[in-house]
Amino acid sequence: MRKTGAFLTVVVTMAFCYLYLYKRFEPSHVHHARKDDKGDTDKNTESDLCAASPCEHGFCVVRFDRPTCICEEGWTGPSCSWEQNECHSNPCHHGKCVDGVSSYTCECADGWIGTNCEQDIRPKQEPPQKLAPVPEDDDSAEDVEHGQAKRMSVLNDYCSRYPTKSSEYPSKHTLGQLIVNDKYNILYCFVPKTGCTTTKLVFYNLEKGTNHTLNTVEVHKYNFTFLDQYSDEEIQQRLKNYRKFIVVRDPLERLLSAWRDKFVHGRDLLTEKFQDMWSTIENKTDSEYDKLRNVPFKAFLKAVAMDQKKWHNAHWEPAYKLCSPCQVKFDFVAHTDTLAEDFPLFFKKIGITGKDSFLPKKRQTRGGKFLSEDYKVISFEDMREIWTMFKPDFDMFGYSFEEDITGLLRTKNTK
Numbered sequence: 001m002r003k004t005g006a007f008l009t010v011v012v013t014m015a016f017c018y019l020y021l022y023k024r025f026e027p028s029h030v031h032h033a034r035k036d037d038k039g040d041t042d043k044n045t046e047s048d049l050c051a052a053s054p055c056e057h058g059f060c061v062v063r064f065d066r067p068t069c070i071c072e073e074g075w076t077g078p079s080c081s082w083e084q085n086e087c088h089s090n091p092c093h094h095g096k097c098v099d100g101v102s103s104y105t106c107e108c109a110d111g112w113i114g115t116n117c118e119q120d121i122r123p124k125q126e127p128p129q130k131l132a133p134v135p136e137d138d139d140s141a142e143d144v145e146h147g148q149a150k151r152m153s154v155l156n157d158y159c160s161r162y163p164t165k166s167s168e169y170p171s172k173h174t175l176g177q178l179i180v181n182d183k184y185n186i187l188y189c190f191v192p193k194t195g196c197t198t199t200k201l202v203f204y205n206l207e208k209g210t211n212h213t214l215n216t217v218e219v220h221k222y223n224f225t226f227l228d229q230y231s232d233e234e235i236q237q238r239l240k241n242y243r244k245f246i247v248v249r250d251p252l253e254r255l256l257s258a259w260r261d262k263f264v265h266g267r268d269l270l271t272e273k274f275q276d277m278w279s280t281i282e283n284k285t286d287s288e289y290d291k292l293r294n295v296p297f298k299a300f301l302k303a304v305a306m307d308q309k310k311w312h313n314a315h316w317e318p319a320y321k322l323c324s325p326c327q328v329k330f331d332f333v334a335h336t337d338t339l340a341e342d343f344p345l346f347f348k349k350i351g352i353t354g355k356d357s358f359l360p361k362k363r364q365t366r367g368g369k370f371l372s373e374d375y376k377v378i379s380f381e382d383m384r385e386i387w388t389m390f391k392p393d394f395d396m397f398g399y400s401f402e403e404d405i406t407g408l409l410r411t412k413n414t415k
Contacts, residue, residue: 056081074102093118144341151333154398159326174324175228175235177314178244181207184352185242187227189323192315193257194249195336198360200224202343205358212358243350244328248319248397249336251390252404255304256297256374258315263295271295274311277303297374298382305385320392333397375408 050060055069058080062068071080087097092106095117108117170178179188181203188203190196200219205212227235249257263271277295280302295303303311314322323330332349334342343359375383387394387401394401 053079055079072102091116094120141345144338144345147338148332148342148345151335151398152331155325155330155333155396158392158396159329162326168324168327170239170324170327172228174322174328176226177322178227178328179203179224180227180230180238180242182225183207184350185238186350187238187242187244187328189244189246189328189330191247191249191319191322193254193261194247194319195339195360196247198339199247199334202358202360206352206355239328243332244330245332245334245346246319246323246325246330247334247336247339247342248393250399250404251318251393252375252386252401253336255301255316255386259295259297259300259374262315263300274300274303274313277311280306298378301378301382301386305382305389307389318390318393320396325396335397 049062049065049067053060053067053069055071056079057075058069058071060067060069069078069080071077074084074086076082076084083101085099086102086104087099091097091104092108093116094112095106095108098105098107106115106117108114111120113119174189177190179190179200180186181188184206186203186206188199190200197214197219200222201212201214201217203224204210204217204219204222210217227238230238263274271294274295277299281296281299304316319325332342332346334346339360344356347353347355347359383405391401393399
């Protein structure tokens with residue numbers, strides 16, 4: 001009896017376990033009708049639940065009394081209504097992906113084939129040979145042309161800020177500085193101490209059709225034709241139609257060159273005429289007079305900065321007063337230190353060929369170290385007066401007073 005009772009206990013226990021497991025993991029497609037409180041069968045059968053939530057691209061099953069869509073390949077979403085984008089993963093390696101229904105195609109770029117454009121069929125090329133580097137030429141025509149464009153931009157920008165000046169007619173003083181070349185339709189504004197001897201020689205040879213050098217002709221004694229020698233109508237016609245050329249120089253270099261030429265290297269009428277520049281210096285000594293030969297540099301600069309009529313002279317008069325750049329409207333701005341590069345470009349622009357033989361050759365100009373020797377005795381207050389007087393020259397022609405002063409100070413400090 002004991003064995004029989006134990007056996008029945010095991011059987012009953014196993015039956016309960018089976019029922020529990022069956023209910024716990026009941027297949028989803030099996031749905032049992034439920035009864036309400038009255039004992040009637042629930043009307044929401046599996047087909048009713050799925051009918052209420054149809055699957056557009058799939059089939060419906062009921063899981064835990066809720067309809068669920070099993071989507072067909074290529075579709076997703078709660079009702080299988082969202083088409084999957086097969087191009088989302090960028091399957092085409094070298095081409096464009098075109099999405100389809102449960103598929104995609106690749107439109108391959110030239111030289112590529114394969115389902116995913118993964119096969120390279122481009123012709124193989126030998127790697128290019130490395131060429132020896134070409135040394136840069138600082139004086140190349142391209143660099144010179146770029147520099148000229150920058151100079152003209154600086155000048156035109158300055159004049160645009162002073163439209164009143166630009167609309168004025170050039171003064172009689174300026175007309176007397178413009179050398180005329182009717183053969184090539186050129187006007188050249190003559191600014192002393194800017195390489196004008198070299199420039200005058202070029203225009204002399206152009207006018208005469210010669211190939212003279214400074215050793216064979218004295219250009220300063222030649223009677224050039226100036227614009228003020230023409231009638232008003234002829235002046236206007238030339239100002240409007242001729243190419244206008246000017247050579248300029250850093251104002252501090254130009255002032256030093258004028259002083260050395262007129263008061264140091266040789267005596268001429270100017271040396272005697274401007275003896276009273278001495279009066280600008282306090283505590284003049286005989287030794288200083290003997291050392292610098294007549295007017296000392298600091299006395300000369302003080303006199304120039306005072307801008308008194310008795311001390312006016314074209315050799316140190318600002319270029320903007322001599323040539324009225326905003327009124328004349330120059331077409332080409334050359335610099336003293338780049339004349340050898342500027343003249344070929346100017347000739348090219350106006351169509352002059354076959355004249356290279358008498359153009360200036362490149363030469364080194366006096367630099368900052370030469371300036372410092374003489375400017376080191378000049379006070380900052382006097383330098384500021386000079387800057388005030390020559391400020392338009394600095395601004396018009398792209399020179400920097402600040403850079404000049406910085407260079408002078410740096411050179412002083414290294415000694």
